[in-house]
Amino acid sequence: MSDERYLLTVPISVRWGDMDAFNHVNNATFATYVEEARLRWFATFDRGWKDEDIGPVVAAQSINYRLPIEWPADLVVEQLLERGGNSSVSVVFRILSQETPPRVYADGSTVLVWTDRRTGRSTPLPEAVRKAIGID
Secondary structure (H helix, E strand, O other): OOOOEEEEEEEEEHHHHOOOOOEEEEHHHHHHHHHHHHHHHHOOOHHHOOOOOEEEEEEEEEEEOOOOOOOOOOOEEEEEEEEEEOEEEEEEEEEOOOOOOOOOEEEEEEEEEEEEEOOOOOOOOOOHHHHHOOOO
């Protein structure tokens, strides 16, 4: 994660319901933690990042599971901007323990594409998103 630009860190507390039959956080819940961080990032944008006509969709996501997470645990999800394009944004993330030094539970990336809700086709990034990621 060398060329990335820091976006935000979101604290997450593991809930008992996040656990699976093996007594660790279910793999699908990792994606929920990443989604929560992404939505908190969107909340920092100026108005206009989505409306009834356009909005972001997850076009691709990869998660590398490094360690199991057990309850109880307090985590942080770090997000960094990897790349901003004409209609898409690539974000890398890490799910870490809040300990020092932190344990890396997972890392990965998400590609978000802004699309026209009527046609399903990509559309240029809204001005609020371009501003948030530093594209003029």
